[in-house]
Amino acid sequence: MEEKQTQGAHKVTITGRRNGTISGVADVLSFDVNEVVLETEQGMLMVKGTELHVSRLNLEKGEVDLDGNIDSLTYSDGRGGRRQGESLIGRLFK
Template sequence: MEDLNTAKQRTHKLMLTNRRTCTISGVSDVLSFDIKEVLLETDQGMLMIKGGDLHVSRLTLDKGEVDIDGKIDSLTYSEVTGYGGKGESLFSRLFK
């Protein structure tokens, strides 16, 4: 039982270089992305990245890794518990 909890909880790491390149690990899901905003579900909560000309350059959900390039203006975390269960749609989780 202890191994299941350890496997589920990966290490969450965020490395930002010159506000242009961001490497993130511990990502469970990419909920949405466009050139102004990327919304990620991480093991430490929801992560919203805002900026300009944002691109998801590498996405490996098996390993839980995402690379984002562009001008990064803000990184905002919020708790996962406020967004409901996995069975809900993206919009119902975002607009609660």
């Protein structure tokens, strides 16, 4: 059976808790050395750790590469996708 890939499919790959590749990223909401918050096709994704660094960002392809010590990944909701016309503040405090 042939597997179909949808454009913007979401995928997370973590290698040795030191490197991560995330696809299906619509936006980077915030980042610092301890936390990166991404809007993905599957909802908001919070990556926590230490010495985190966004080594590659390509929003046209929806891809982000992270380096550092990755401690946790947390999704805040499963609806995914950006709602048209809704502000960042509106999305965060819903």
